Amino acid sequence: MGSNRNTKSAYVGLISIVSIYILLIILILIFANKVLLEIATNGSISSLTIIPLAMVLPIFLIATIIFNLLKLLKQRKKNQPGSNFKTRLLIFFTFITILSSIPQGILAVNFINSAITSWFSSGTEEALNGGLDIAIEYNRSSMEGIAVFRDSFIFENIILNTVATPDSIWRNIKGAFPSVSSISLFDSLGNEIFYKSKESNLRVINVLNFENNTVTRSKEGNRSILRTRKEFLQNGENIYAVLSILLPENFDQNARKITDSLKIFTRNKDFQQTFLLSIILFYTYFSLPIILLSILTSFLLSEEIIQPIAHLENAISRVVQGDYSYRILTHSKDDLANLVNSFNDMVSNLELSRNNYVHTEKITAWQEIAQRMAHEIKNPLTPIKLSAQRILKKYKNDPDSIESVLEPAVDAIINEVENLTQLLSEFKDFSRMPTPLKENIQLKSLVTEVSLLYSESYSRITLDLEGLENTELKGDRGQIQRVFSNLISNSFDAIADKGIVTIQSEIIRKSKNYYCRIMITDTGTGIDSKMKKNIFNPYFTTKDGGTGLGLPIIERIIADHKGVIWYESEKEVGTTFFIELPMEDTV
Numbered sequence: 229m230g231s232n233r234n235t236k237s238a239y240v241g242l243i244s245i246v247s248i249y250i251l252l253i254i255l256i257l258i259f260a261n262k263v264l265l266e267i268a269t270n271g272s273i274s275s276l277t278i279i280p281l282a283m284v285l286p287i288f289l290i291a292t293i294i295f296n297l298l299k300l301l302k303q304r305k306k307n308q309p310g311s312n313f314k315t316r317l318l319i320f321f322t323f324i325t326i327l328s329s330i331p332q333g334i335l336a337v338n339f340i341n342s343a344i345t346s347w348f349s350s351g352t353e354e355a356l357n358g359g360l361d362i363a364i365e366y367n368r369s370s371m372e373g374i375a376v377f378r379d380s381f382i383f384e385n386i387i388l389n390t391v392a393t394p395d396s397i398w399r400n401i402k403g404a405f406p407s408v409s410s411i412s413l414f415d416s417l418g419n420e421i422f423y424k425s426k427e428s429n430l431r432v433i434n435v436l437n438f439e440n441n442t443v444t445r446s447k448e449g450n451r452s453i454l455r456t457r458k459e460f461l462q463n464g465e466n467i468y469a470v471l472s473i474l475l476p477e478n479f480d481q482n483a484r485k486i487t488d489s490l491k492i493f494t495r496n497k498d499f500q501q502t503f504l505l506s507i508i509l510f511y512t513y514f515s516l517p518i519i520l521l522s523i524l525t526s527f528l529l530s531e532e533i534i535q536p537i538a539h540l541e542n543a544i545s546r547v548v549q550g551d552y553s554y555r556i557l558t559h560s561k562d563d564l565a566n567l568v569n570s571f572n573d574m575v576s577n578l579e580l581s582r583n584n585y586v587h588t589e590k591i592t593a594w595q596e597i598a599q600r601m602a603h604e605i606k607n608p609l610t611p612i613k614l615s616a617q618r619i620l621k622k623y624k625n626d627p628d629s630i631e632s633v634l635e636p637a638v639d640a641i642i643n644e645v646e647n648l649t650q651l652l653s654e655f656k657d658f659s660r661m662p663t664p665l666k667e668n669i670q671l672k673s674l675v676t677e678v679s680l681l682y683s684e685s686y687s688r689i690t691l692d693l694e695g696l697e698n699t700e701l702k703g704d705r706g707q708i709q710r711v712f713s714n715l716i717s718n719s720f721d722a723i724a725d726k727g728i729v730t731i732q733s734e735i736i737r738k739s740k741n742y743y744c745r746i747m748i749t750d751t752g753t754g755i756d757s758k759m760k761k762n763i764f765n766p767y768f769t770t771k772d773g774g775t776g777l778g779l780p781i782i783e784r785i786i787a788d789h790k791g792v793i794w795y796e797s798e799k800e801v802g803t804t805f806f807i808e809l810p811m812e813d814t815v
Contacts, residue, residue, distance in 0.1 A: 245525055245528070248285070248289070248517075285517055286516055286520060289517055289521065293523055293524060293527075296527045300314065300318070308538070309539075309540075309541035309542045310535075310537050310541060313537065314534045317526070317529075317534070318526050321522070321523070321525075321526030321529065322526060325526070326519065333512075333515060356486060356489055356493055360490055363483040363486060364483075367479075370454055370473050371443045371454055373405070373473075374405075374454055374471055375441075375443050377471065378458050378471055379441070379458075382404050383401070383405075383458065383469075383471075384460065386400045386401055386404065387460055388462055397411060397413070397422060398411055398424035401471075402426075405471075407473055408426075409425065409426055409430055409453075409473050409474040410423070410425035410426065410431075410470075410471075410472040410474075411469065411471060412424075412432045412469070412470040412472075413470075414435040414468040415465065415466075415467065415468075416465055416466040418435050418436045420432075421467075430474065432455070432470050435457065435470055436468075438455070438457035440457055440459045441456070441458065443455070443456045444456070448474075450478050450481070451474060451478075452474075452475040452479055452480050453472055453473070453474055454472065454473040454475065455471065455472050457469070457470050458470075536567070539568070540571060543555075547575055547578070555572050555575065555738065555739060609648075611640055611641075612645065615636075615638070615640045616637070616641065618633050619633060619634060619637050619638075622634075663788070664704035664707055664788050664789060665704050666702045666704060666789075667703070669701045669702070669705055671697070671698060671699045671700070671701055671733060671744065672693070672697065672698035672699075674705070674708065674712065675712055676693065678709055678712045679691050679693070679712075679731075682716055682720050686720045686723075688725060689720055689726065689729060690728045690729070691728075691729050691731075692731070693731050696733050696746075697733045697735075697744075699733060699744050699811070700811075701809055701811065702811075704789070707785045707788075707789075708789075710781070710782075710785065711782050711786065711807070712748075714779070714782055715782065715805055716729065716731075716748065718778070719748055719749075719752065719803075719805075720750075722802075722803060723750055723752040723753075724752070724753065727750065727751035727752060727802075728750070728751050729749070729750045729751075730750075731746065731747070731748050732746070733745065733746045735811070736808070738808075741811070742810075743791070743811060744809050744811055745806060746806070747804055747806055747807075748804065748805045749804040750802050750803055750804075751801075751802045752802055754797045754800055755797040755799070756799060760797065763779060764779050764780055764783050786807060789809055790810050791809040791810060792807075792808050793807050793808075794806050
């Protein structure tokens with residue numbers, strides 16, 4: 229019978245594949261954010277040493293695929309139903325998976341190569357170098373400009389000629405040197421005598437710490453300031469003038485960023501081939517598990533497709549062997565389920581037709597039985613008639629010597645009447661089996677009780693009841709006891725010297741009813757294939773002195789209990805009789 233086991237296994241397999249797929253996505257995100265970013269920024273592949281830790285996943289997938297392939301090879305070797313079709317489906321799915329993966333791989337690699345080539349184009353490098361040159365040139369020109377203006381006669385004239393009128397100093401300096409941001413004047417003691425700024429507080433705290441005729445750089449918040457000091461002599465006293473230029477906001481940080489970017493760009497350009505190779509290896513590494521997952525999914529899908537077909541093939545084989553009770557269980561609603569249901573209906577119709585055919589055969593057999601019975605009855609009547617005639621003849625011709633023929637003739641008549649009585653009794657049992665009086669029967673207790681009657685007489689034969697369940701049945705105890713008594717006796721008789729008789733049982737389901745299947749197996753001589761079709765026919769026997777009604781009576785008892793009986797036998801190997809009895813009353 230079909231079962232839910234394969235369906236549950238398919239669900240478990242599908243959940244496992246989805247879980248592995250999610251794990252693979254997480255690994256891809258981790259590697260993309262960590263490893264590839266480090267390659268791009270540091271130009272190093274040292275972090276790829278963690279890849280062996282992630283190799284567990286593809287190794288596990290490869291091992292699982294190998295296990296499934298070995299399992300499939302065993303199925304093909306045993307020629308199990310659907311194994312060849314499953315192989316073709318697997319090859320087809322794998323081919324489609326690889327066929328779809330190759331164009332994606334080529335497209336991805338070409339796209340990555342084009343992107344890397346674009347990243348490392350000469351225009352980008354020139355732009356970075358140009359930006360850096362601009363920053364350097366601006367810084368240089370600012371320093372040179374303030375130094376040149378500091379040493380110029382213009383600056384000296386402005387300071388010496390307008391010191392008495394400080395309000396015009398700032399206007400004259402801005403007119404001569406527009407880049408200036410502030411001007412401060414100090415006396416010889418460092419006291420501020422003039423200060424003017426165009427933007428923010430650029431006031432000099434201690435002018436005496438400055439050196440003459442040098443340009444210094446200092447920080448004010450996020451901005452850099454260029455300063456230079458010039459010493460003048462006026463009226464016998466020293467005057468210090470400090471010029472300041474305020475560079476653009478974040479000038480140093482931006483210049484440093486350009487420098488760092490240029491360094492990274494140059495380093496990555498040197499590692500361009502290594503970077504591309506790393507990307508390809510990365511893509512291949514994570515593409516392989518996806519392909520392996522696709523192949524595993526192919527195993528799962530092929531199993532789902534093959535399962536009902538394999539059940540059908542197995543069921544057809546069972547029906548060909550004569551088991552019309554086999555049914556396939558299915559819970560799906562697809563086309564294959566309709567095919568399975570159609571098969572079950574077909575087998576049911578075949579079983580009904582077979583039963584009708586068997587019934588017709590039984591009628592024909594009864595006709596043959598009537599003819600055989602007439603012949604069997606006629607045989608004992610002839611010696612009875614002859615014995616009676618001898619007595620009568622002796623009585624008429626020589627009544628004094630009648631004793632010489634009386635006793636032998638009467639003994640012959642009695643023997644033949646007893647044979648006739650036994651024949652009629654067994655025929656009565658066969659033709660008019662009483663209606664079963666059903667009660668609860670403990671199967672193992674009944675079989676054990678019957679087997680004890682024979683086991684002592686056949687000491688060299690082992691009786692194995694380990695596989696017999698103590699199942700409770702509904703049936704006529706006397707009739708069921710007669711069934712086992714006859715079959716166990718036949719099994720012991722079939723073993724010439726030493727052997728084993730095994731009795732087992734199991735619970736099966738047919739349609740909506742549960743049955744107890746009992747198997748009685750012996751290691752005897754077996755039944756000749758030429759005799760198999762006649763084994764249940766009345767008056768057919770291979771035993772000396774047998775009546776040939778034992779197995780037909782057993783078949784009748786099993787049929788009256790709504791059960792079936794059949795057997796399998798191989799010459800010089802042994803015979804197994806199968807009995808199926810319902811667990812409860814069936815209509």
